[in-house]
Amino acid sequence: MSYLHTILKKLQDHSITPPAEVTDAIYRNIQEEKAEAGLKKEFEQVSELKNRSVTPPAFLLENILREAKPAKVVSFRQYIPRIAAALLVIAAVAVIIRLTGKKDVAKETATIPSTENKSLATDSPAKKDSVIAPVVLPKHSTYLASNTKKKIRSKPDSKTGKAWIDGQDFVVHNNDLFFSFTNFKYNELPSFITSESTEAVKVNLDHSSSITISEGMVGIMKRMYQQKKNGKPTARARRERKKLQRWKDSDVKFFDKHVEKNPMDPLDLAEFIF
């Protein structure tokens, strides 16, 4: 019994140091609680400030009211007449431009019909559909030269069409391919004339029509557009041009003057070309 009492007494005084991790954890928790408590306390203090209000001094309000001016109210209605006037001016300018453009076309196109009628009445057959030397710039070439500088906004002239060769387009006057292809300006020669190749060339007239300019004809055209160093046609070019002019005259004489001759008839065509 005394032994048991001694042990118990010893155990009473016995102590075991807890592991360091435990004490650290406890310490951390205590610190966190302290921080939370601190933050909580500060939060509560700030919350109190949130609801706090301070009445501004009276003189401040008086100054503000004195300086403030009434806002300018802008009404859209007052701009309506100005906008309408501007639109009217723009419309009037557009109409004037459009009418002016039509008049220009009428002036330009009027020259061709009047020239045509004149030639039918008085010109000799040799001058009709003539192969004109580009150096001299006759009426048609002049028309073309001036026309390229002006922009025609109205409908295209019904007397001119277009043809395409390898994506390059050309104006065709009066549906006359022969005239159009023998009256290029030297600075606007198509690539098939300026290139080294003498291969036949396909000419597209529209979505469905196309013809071929034969190798022989390509060669003739190349020779017709030969130039000297000074830009003037060579003697050979002049001879070719005269020859083409004679061909054109012959065609008109054979098929237009002899009405029973049909260029679609192989017999009549052979009689003409052979």
Added chain:
Amino acid sequence: MRSASLFIFCFLFSVAAKAQSTAGENEFHQKDFTITYDINIISNKKKTIAETYNGAVKSVYVKGNSVKLRLVSLMRIQNIYYTHLTKDTSAVAVIVKESGKSKYKFKLGKSNWELFNAKYVSAEIKLSEDSLLLLNRVCKKAVLTYPNGSKLTAYYVPGTKNEALAAAEPMFAGLPGIVLQYEYHQGKKGILYTASNISFEPLAASYFTIPSKGYPTKKFTPGKTFKGNIPEDEEEEED
């Protein structure tokens, strides 16, 4: 067994051939069609006036009783509008020159149209068994001989004769089919017309509208050579 399969093969082949010919015949009779011919000049000389028509294109447009023949060449563009079985016999055909400054048109009545094509009436036609495949169509050969001794060789698709086209092109009226190639020779030189395309797409009526404005009507006076300008005469010939 072998003979039976051969018989079946022959039977099927004949049915297919007949179907093809029937189909071809039906197409040219029942649908609008367009035939485009490439014109090639056969000659050793390449610097002559013939080159202005070498590479030209002739097109034939047929819509019911309306036919349009169109020539597009470097030298000129010309059309013939023909109306088959028209009640207006004063203008069965209209020839229109569409190119150049001096455009014009001629209206031909029935008698003038016959006069215009008189040289074909007395042509001697000789059909041959020779054939040629053109645009996936078997064409038979025919030789047309004219009074002056010249000959024209044509290849036609048998069983495809179109009455309106035959009337518009009396040159081939005596052939039992539509011509896809024809060739005319003068010695070593010749002109070859070869069909490059056949289309059965519907044709708009505007294709057959005869132009009026800018195309003064000229008087058709065959055999007369006009010195100077072609005279205008608004009086139409009465047949």
